[in-house]
Amino acid sequence: MQITLSFATTADGYLDDNSPRRLMISTPEDWEAVLRLRASHDAILAGAETLRRDDPALLLRDAAARELRRARGMRPDLTKVTLTHSGRLSPSMRFFTEGDADRYVFSEKELPELKGVAEVISSDGSITASAIVTELEKRGVERLLVEGGASVLRMFLAEGMADTVRRAVNPQLTLGPERGGAQFRFEVPEGAACRRENLGGMEVATCTLRPDTRDEDLRYLTQAVAEGLRCVPSRTSYCVGAVVALPDGRSFTGYTHETSPTHHAEQEAIRKALDAGAELRGAAIYSSMEPCSQRKSEPESCTQLILRHGFARVVFALYEPDRFVRCRGAQTLREAGVDVRVYPELAEGVRRANAHLGR
Ligand SMILES: [Zn+2]
Structure with a gap:
């Protein structure tokens, strides 16, 4: 499986602020590029914390990409994936209610309340990136996009389960510890090659961690x-x-x-x-x-x-x-x-x- 990690931070490395409102870090140009990146994957993963915080729909907005998936006999929206330790997920979240997609929830406990809206894959012990990748691969996923939050990104990196990392930084935006939420810093590993670009003011680095074999x-x-x-x-x-x-x-x-x-x-x-x-x-x-x-x-x-x-x-x-x-x-x-x-x-x-x- 090809695995891409993608995230945006403020200049001081925050993924979000500590208000209940969703913080927009990306510029419109960067956001367009993120939507194109989604269209080149077949599944998208966000942790349960992110779902509770931002309630994202994680839909594929690109009409041509949706049509292409349909033509291949796939459901038009990307396969949606999340993971939870606490099991606190509501079937009314947009993750479950919006779009025409397969949905998988990796959980440390049984979640009968999600019956009919997602396949719950419960693990014997704690959830690992290795288990997620293996189980998704068995279900036909070949290109996975991991969008966060911080603990999910850290887990994939710690297990060496990332081929590409896309880091977008907004240099104009600083929160400081008073207003900052989750912080996440990605240090480019030695030997990794990065492509750098500026998208409407966002500084984007796309780094290859594992060579294409x-x-x-x-x-x-x-x-x-x-x-x-x-x-x-x-x-x-x-x-x-x-x-x-x-x-x-x-x-x-x-x-x-x-x-x-x-x-x-x-x-x-x-x-x-x-x-x-x-x-x-x-x-x-x-x-x-x-x-x-x-x-x-x-x-x-x-x-x-x-x-x-x-x-x-x-x-x-x-x-x-x-x-x-x-x-x-x-x-x-x-x-x-x-x-x-x-x-x-x-x-x-x-x-x-x-x-x-x-x-
Ligand atoms: Zn054998």
Whole structure:
């Protein structure tokens, strides 16, 4: 998933003031650009605090963008997402009442009052950005725009779950601690490239935190999916293919049960890499399907194996269906700091390799 964080602050770093009225920080030119940014995403996230404070509708105002979504068989408004610790959300908020959109609420408790207006996704523990991204990805979201507030932005940055950060600062507007509300300062990390522009007086910096690896990912992942088609189908396991790619350009392939009736594809590829004397720390592993998080035939899951060897990146095409067990591979890897990328456009080949299990 591509994740963009977008926010506007005053010159002294406030996202809002402490009055009940919504503070307009952006200039009209900047606001236009924010609306265009929304149109280039498929889901928008704002924390429950922001909903209670500003009651935003989070609609897609661009008629052409709405039409384009309809033509693709999607609902015209962006998928709306929020998260709440306290559960204090009212179904009368504009988030729920306005627009034609799918709505998801991540919550630490059950929220029966929202039945019929949103899908409530309750978490076992505290809500993480990793869990939000994983659950939204399973529901088809590919480009997420995170608009705040401060604690939500901090959570995504702390977990390394941001590809792009758009920071807009109004240099003419200062609040001071007396009038200021939530403060949020974004320090550009070392090595991040930023594009800077002035939009009607707003100083806007758009910074890339994670490089775009799409072309390379698709190349290796296509190879992994092809490996999966070499596996001999069995009633009790998926047919998966994997590729280990090292920073020095070498790569190693594997598929389910290639050398042993209990080996998974990732194990086969990792074993070949280790036999060749490879250092796996910082390497990438491509698997046609989400790495497993629990298994009966061997003591270690592929997720544990990947973490033990210190892989930096995991890329796959299809989330593991809930057929045998409920897989938590992607979320566990993300929570451990691994960069996980999913390319559902290659999932069809994985489904074909597993046609023996039925749909
Ligand atoms: Zn596995």
